[in-house]
Amino acid sequence: MTIFLTLILLILVTVSIWQVTKILELSQPKVQSSQIADDSDNQTQGKLMFAFLIFVYGLTIFSFWMWGDVLLPNAASEHGSEYDNLMWATFSVIFFVQTITQALLHYFSYKYRGEKSRKAFFYADNDVLEAIWTIIPTIVLAVLILFGLYTWNDVMFVEENEDALMVELYAQQFNWKARYGGEDNVLGDANVRFLQDFDGKNLVGIDATDPNGLDDIIVQELHLPVGKEIIFKMRSQDVLHSAYMPHFRAQMNCVPGMITEFAFTPIRTTEQMRMDPDIISKVRKINEIRKVNSVELIANGEEALEPYIFDYLLLCNKVCGASHYNMQMKIIVETEQEFNKWIKNQQTFAQFVQ
Amino acid sequence: MSTGSINAKEEEHAHHHKETFITKYVFSQDHKMIAKQYLITGLFMGFIGIAMSLLFRLQLAWPEKPFGIFEILLGKWAPDGVMDPNVYLALVTIHGTIMVFFVLTAGLSGTFSNLLIPLQIGARDMASGFLNMVSFWLFFVSCTLMLSSLFVEAGPAAAGWTVYPPLSALPQAQPGSGTGMTLWLVSMAIFIASSLLGSLNYVVTVINLRTKGMTMTRLPLTIWAFFVTAIIGIVSFPVLLSAALLLIMDRSFGTSFFLSDIFIQGEVLHYQGGSPVLYEHLFWFLGHPEVYIVLLPALGITSEVLATNARKPIFGYRAMIASILAIAFLSTIVWGHHMFISGMNPFLGSVFTFTTLLIAIPSAVKAFNYITTLWKGNLQLNPAMLFSIGLVSTFISGGLTGIILGDSTLDINVHDTYFVVAHFHLVMGISALYGLFAGVYHWFPKMFGRMMNKNLGYIHFWVTAICAYGVFFPMHFIGMAGLPRRYYTNTNFPYFDDLANINVVITVFALIAGAAQIVFLYNFIHSMFYGKETEQNPWQSNTLEWTAPIEHFHGNWHGKIPHVHRWAYDYSKPGHDEDFIPQNIPLKEGEEELQH
Numbered sequence: 001m002t003i004f005l006t007l008i009l010l011i012l013v014t015v016s017i018w019q020v021t022k023i024l025e026l027s028q029p030k031v032q033s034s035q036i037a038d039d040s041d042n043q044t045q046g047k048l049m050f051a052f053l054i055f056v057y058g059l060t061i062f063s064f065w066m067w068g069d070v071l072l073p074n075a076a077s078e079h080g081s082e083y084d085n086l087m088w089a090t091f092s093v094i095f096f097v098q099t100i101t102q103a104l105l106h107y108f109s110y111k112y113r114g115e116k117s118r119k120a121f122f123y124a125d126n127d128v129l130e131a132i133w134t135i136i137p138t139i140v141l142a143v144l145i146l147f148g149l150y151t152w153n154d155v156m157f158v159e160e161n162e163d164a165l166m167v168e169l170y171a172q173q174f175n176w177k178a179r180y181g182g183e184d185n186v187l188g189d190a191n192v193r194f195l196q197d198f199d200g201k202n203l204v205g206i207d208a209t210d211p212n213g214l215d216d217i218i219v220q221e222l223h224l225p226v227g228k229e230i231i232f233k234m235r236s237q238d239v240l241h242s243a244y245m246p247h248f249r250a251q252m253n254c255v256p257g258m259i260t261e262f263a264f265t266p267i268r269t270t271e272q273m274r275m276d277p278d279i280i281s282k283v284r285k286i287n288e289i290r291k292v293n294s295v296e297l298i299a300n301g302e303e304a305l306e307p308y309i310f311d312y313l314l315l316c317n318k319v320c321g322a323s324h325y326n327m328q329m330k331i332i333v334e335t336e337q338e339f340n341k342w343i344k345n346q347q348t349f350a351q352f353v354q
Numbered sequence: 355m356s357t358g359s360i361n362a363k364e365e366e367h368a369h370h371h372k373e374t375f376i377t378k379y380v381f382s383q384d385h386k387m388i389a390k391q392y393l394i395t396g397l398f399m400g401f402i403g404i405a406m407s408l409l410f411r412l413q414l415a416w417p418e419k420p421f422g423i424f425e426i427l428l429g430k431w432a433p434d435g436v437m438d439p440n441v442y443l444a445l446v447t448i449h450g451t452i453m454v455f456f457v458l459t460a461g462l463s464g465t466f467s468n469l470l471i472p473l474q475i476g477a478r479d480m481a482s483g484f485l486n487m488v489s490f491w492l493f494f495v496s497c498t499l500m501l502s503s504l505f506v507e508a509g510p511a512a513a514g515w516t517v518y519p520p521l522s523a524l525p526q527a528q529p530g531s532g533t534g535m536t537l538w539l540v541s542m543a544i545f546i547a548s549s550l551l552g553s554l555n556y557v558v559t560v561i562n563l564r565t566k567g568m569t570m571t572r573l574p575l576t577i578w579a580f581f582v583t584a585i586i587g588i589v590s591f592p593v594l595l596s597a598a599l600l601l602i603m604d605r606s607f608g609t610s611f612f613l614s615d616i617f618i619q620g621e622v623l624h625y626q627g628g629s630p631v632l633y634e635h636l637f638w639f640l641g642h643p644e645v646y647i648v649l650l651p652a653l654g655i656t657s658e659v660l661a662t663n664a665r666k667p668i669f670g671y672r673a674m675i676a677s678i679l680a681i682a683f684l685s686t687i688v689w690g691h692h693m694f695i696s697g698m699n700p701f702l703g704s705v706f707t708f709t710t711l712l713i714a715i716p717s718a719v720k721a722f723n724y725i726t727t728l729w730k731g732n733l734q735l736n737p738a739m740l741f742s743i744g745l746v747s748t749f750i751s752g753g754l755t756g757i758i759l760g761d762s763t764l765d766i767n768v769h770d771t772y773f774v775v776a777h778f779h780l781v782m783g784i785s786a787l788y789g790l791f792a793g794v795y796h797w798f799p800k801m802f803g804r805m806m807n808k809n810l811g812y813i814h815f816w817v818t819a820i821c822a823y824g825v826f827f828p829m830h831f832i833g834m835a836g837l838p839r840r841y842y843t844n845t846n847f848p849y850f851d852d853l854a855n856i857n858v859v860i861t862v863f864a865l866i867a868g869a870a871q872i873v874f875l876y877n878f879i880h881s882m883f884y885g886k887e888t889e890q891n892p893w894q895s896n897t898l899e900w901t902a903p904i905e906h907f908h909g910n911w912h913g914k915i916p917h918v919h920r921w922a923y924d925y926s927k928p929g930h931d932e933d934f935i936p937q938n939i940p941l942k943e944g945e946e947e948l949q950h
Binding site for chain 2: 010013014020034037045046048052055059060067068071072073083086087090091093098101102104105106108109112114115118119120121122123125126129137138141145148149151152153155157173192195234246252255256285286289311315316317319322323325
């Protein structure tokens with residue numbers, strides 16, 4: 001139905017453009033249209049320029065009003081708030097500059113629309129002005145750069161840390177696996193050469209001769225204890241993938257033949273996040289949309305969509321082939337006790353391949 | 355002027371050699387004809403590229419819905435009208451490749467560098483007409499190869515326009531990495547050869563063939579932009595060529611430049627010791643300067659069109675040149691900002707953040723200078739002028755979000771999301787397209803001796819301008835919400851369900867924008883044959899191309915080449931009756947040449 005309406009809309013727009021052209025052509029029958037703008041064109045187009053400024057502002061306000069709630073999902077990692085502060089600081093600078101410059105640009109286009117009788121003001125140069133708008137951006141950018149680098153160093157330099165939990169994220173077309181270091185919290189050596197050992201049961205290619213690997217635990221669902229630093233080691237067995245965890249402000253590519261790393265500390269459990277008012281209203285909104293979509297599906301004899309419950313996500317964010325769009329893994333952040341209980345029930349590598 | 359003397363000798367030559375249909379219209383060595391060939395080929399490719407984007411926009415707004423048009427256009431790749439995920443990726447890939455390289459590099463720079471360099475510097479033709487011709491025909495061959503890849507059995511390249519290995523290197527990884535990718539790489543290699551021949555020619559011509567009096571600081575900013583663009587191209591395109599060649603070796607000859615430790619489809623491959631990150635470095639060493647290869651000519655055109663139609667000198671001529679040079683220099687040392695999370699050392703991330711944000715300074719200078727050029731002008735708001743103003747607007751909107759993406763920290767969460775798509779489409783896609791349109795409207799009389807229809811031009815601009823923001827403004831929102839790009843559908847993530855209606859809005863605007871381009875196409879073709887005949891200098895412009903006769907012949911000027919006595923921007927100069935003084939008019943007695 002929506003498609004049909006859109007198509008009709010498109011046809012109408014096309015027809016109306018064509019009609020408007022015809023009218024414009026007919027309204028000036030004597031003059032063969034040249035491209036040179038006369039005074040009346042300048043009048044109209046100048047006013048349209050001003051109207052366009054209002055359109056740009058209007059679109060901005062409309063978008064924030066309609067969709068402002070989808071921007072930056074609530075941060076759930078320790079560095080998340082630092083990231084968000086930097087983002088909003090940068091955003092306000094951008095917003096300010098955008099508002100002023102667009103206003104000047106379009107207002108001048110309107111104000112100084114041409115007239116035959118007028119002559120432009122010959123004004124070729126002004127060193128003071130040039131200096132001003134070189135120095136001010138320099139200062140603003142210097143502040144942003146310093147602020148940014150400070151945060152970057154904080155986030156990216158992973159220090160080996162006894163207390164941190166070691167987790168490997170293992171990517172392949174088109175799914176994720178996670179590996180924990182087990183009792184010793186050390187990830188055993190691994191390489192794709194070992195993938196075919198144990199009749200293919202060596203899911204991430206652990207080197208069975210490395211004693212550190214025997215107690216490793218491989219799972220399809222990522223569990224993380226809250227409040228503990230997690231050091232991720234990323235691997236890929238085939239093509240580039242990217243481990244993207246938007247709620248944790250975390251992303252790192254997974255590169256075949258290389259181990260990349262990223263670390264963060266989750267600060268909110270999945271349960272806590274589900275109780276967050278923003279998330280509650282988001283989930284409610286999504287479920288309303290799903291209910292509406294289900295009506296159509298049921299009418300077509302298909303199954304209704306399941307209601308949505310919030311969960312953290314790990315997505316693939318580097319194009320990796322046909323099913324790239326469905327390469328995901330659920331992340332569950334829980335209390336340390338829950339986590340320990342869960343991991344005790346998982347098979348170790350040694351148990352699994354036996 | 356030592357350079358002037360070369361032309362002075364050439365002026366004696368008679369330029370009325372006989373031309374057949376083949377030498378005049380097909381294998382022409384006349385820069386004006388080559389420019390037209392570039393333009394028409396570029397526009398043709400552009401319409402294919404835009405049509406592709408509309409197809410995948412339909413899929414994104416109404417995922418997995420059957421569309422009759424898919425079945426008609428995509429055939430077996432859209433069984434029952436439902437687009438296949440591989441085809442979605444192929445469309446995205448080829449759309450990007452076509453728009454970036456074939457339309458905005460060759461179509462824009464190829465057209466206007468060829469048309470304007472000889473005409474605006476006062477030369478009879480390019481330094482080498484023959485190389486110029488070869489350059490165009492290599493471009494044509496590469497277009498043909500790229501389009502032919504659409505018809506191979508397993509489909510065209512589908513690894514994204516950046517074709518990162520291993521995805522692009524291994525036919526097992528996706529169907530598009532078979533013959534389609536081979537054709538893509540060969541086509542690009544030929545394209546690079548074409549681009550290099552063109553660029554060398556532009557640089558040599560600008561340095562050597564300027565007419566008497568045309569010092570570097572009297573050159574119109576268009577020429578400065580084309581000149582510097584050509585230099586960036588010469589510096590960076592060979593690196594992409596090497597990346598393409600190494601990738602071909604990895605694909606076909608078993609080397610391991612970019613590949614290591616790969617297990618795919620139940621098999622361990624022999625590759626050892628290579629790194630995909632190396633490819634990323636090589637690719638983006640071109641890839642980032644490429645943004646400026648696309649953008650600088652558009653900015654050059656804007657400078658010229660804005661000044662002419664504001665009837666005012668461009669504000670801060672020297673600052674404009676300095677900012678072009680600064681952008682060009684910085685553009686070669688910022689490529690790493692595409693790779694903050696590629697796994698390279700985080701320290702490099704800090705360095706690239708620093709250099710990247712520096713680029714914002716010359717860009718800001720340019721934007722402010724454009725705005726000041728409009729101040730107290732006498733603006734002639736014809737379609738070319740509207741597109742130039744539009745360019746400044748999208749250049750600012752798109753450029754500002756670059757501050758977020760160029761900051762390594764902020765990039766972590768928006769990298770490869772729709773935020774990036776929105777950013778680069780505004781700042782280089784739409785801006786450069788506006789530059790292309792401004793150029794076409796402004797120099798159409800020079801190219802075809804006729805005028806385009808003004809009212810159709812106005813409709814074209816306003817519909818495009820509204821839709822461009824309508825498409826890309828909301829796109830920032832879905833990107834900030836964390837929606838990754840290059841997803842065939844988002845329905846597998848209920849979390850993104852509340853973004854579905856934004857995607858519908860974007861697609862509707864995109865479809866209308868696409869329709870508006872048909873207005874342009876009609877105007878372009880119709881005016882070529884039936885447009886109003888132009889006078890010699892319709893815009894009352896100062897630059898030399900308007901002193902040449904309307905009719906085209908090899909050699910550009912009858913008799914002597916005009917000499918230059920002033921810069922290109924003496925508009926509304928006090929003490930003169932006319933509000934423009936072409937560059938070939940000598941200074942009046944007692945008139946001071948501006949110390950710009």
